[in-house]
Amino acid sequence: MSGDKTELIGTVVEPVLTDAGYDLEEVALLTPPGRRDVRIVVDRDGGASLDAIAELSRAVDEALEASGVMGEQPYDLELTTPGVGRPLTAERHWRRSTGRTVKVAYTVDGVDKDVVGRIGPIAEGVVTLVKADKGRLSTVDVVLDTVTRAVVDVDFRRPDEAELRACGLDDAEIARRRERTDD
Template sequence: MSGDKTEKIGAVVEPVLTAAGYDLEEVALLTPPGRRDVRIVVDRDGGASLDALADLSRSLDEALDAANVLGEQPYDLEVTTPGVGRPLTLERHWRRSAGRSVKIQYTADGSDHDTVARIGRIADGVLTLVKADKGRLSTVQVPLDTVTRAVVDVDFRRPGEAELRACGLDDVEIARRRERADD
């Protein structure tokens, strides 16, 4: 039943999300005693501000009420973006995380590898990882189909401009990240 309900919720909210430039990452219907919580996880290139998520939440709430997917029983709607501990599984996850640090496990040459690096460019199903060691940059090419696990790593080190350029970030994105870090 819950699976059918989450599919119906997804079918109602996805057109609203697409029109607003978002991707639907997950729908969850949680039913703690005496309540119903609907969690909708969204993402888009460039991320989303709290104000944008609040506006989106109102639009999704209106769509859900109009479609009457949840019936007359009240519910709490949570619209959120993926957290840093969420696995990177789709190419768009990697693209949106370019320049961020990642803990990644992958197989190559018949052995398992476990490393932390910055996410670089992605093309034709191959990811470029950028590593900085004592001021020297190196890159590793990893086919996405060899990745067994990957999550964004919380990294408090501020990467240098050369490191971010090696990740494929342009001047505008580098400046935007610098401004955010200075706030």
Template sequence: MTAEALTGGISDLVASTLDRLGFDLEEVAVLTPPGRREIRIVVDRDGGVSLDAVAELSRSLEAVFDESDLLGESPYDLEVTTPGIGRPLTLPRHWRRNQGRKVRVEYTDEGVDRTVEARVGPSDEGRVTLVTVDKSRIRSFEVELADIARAVVEVDFGRPGEAALRACGLDDDEIARRRES
């Protein structure tokens, strides 16, 4: 079986379990070190994913693999993880789930290529609001998702101000949660 066919088979195999537990499948990767397969499944869901949820999902998926003959008798290591820093934002749900986070976005605006570091504001299926803070001046603007060439979540060592988070559309509870973390 080709790696592509195996990846597709794994995606199909785990789909119902992920749906039942409320996860979206972001990626399946099959690495084949000598004598063993490593299967990496990247998942996400609205509201984030706790370590306990990843552990529960991992146990559920191991049971699905054990009941299936997709991998035959070959030993495997299963890694269940969530999208990390630097992972591209390519779908509307990625923008929604990263609201308030710092991103680097390369986009085209009226035929001019631009790059900006900003925070993710409200988004929908076709556009996202980006929020920038420059010397305490908060500016927000919309970008069509179709105009974005590349976007990734950036490492954020600073604590954004409350006004910036409000401009991103976050409510009091979410702002308080981020202040605690």
């Protein structure tokens, strides 16, 4: 029954999210003892600020209340963006993570391979991963259809500009990322 309920919730909130420029990534209905929690995971190009998520949360809550899909019993709504360990399963996930380090498992001609690199350009179903080793850059092209698992990896190493440029990031995006890490 919760599968049907999550589908109904998704049907109600997706137009609100789409109108605000977000993609619906997941709906989960959790039922800890004595409560109901609705977790909705959203994403969009360029990310989202806490203020934007708070405003969107209010709009989603209003849509849920107006639809009656949640019934009379109280619930807690959590609207969030994907975490770092989220699997990359759609091309948009890869695009939105450009420049981040990713661990990828994929298969080529029946052989399993693993690679760690920064997500670079994506074109025609192929992602270029940028690897830095002792100041030397190299690339590995991976066909997205061959990927069996891919997750963004926590990387505390600060990449140099050449590495980020090889990922296809422009000056403005490189500066924005530097500001976030210079706290």
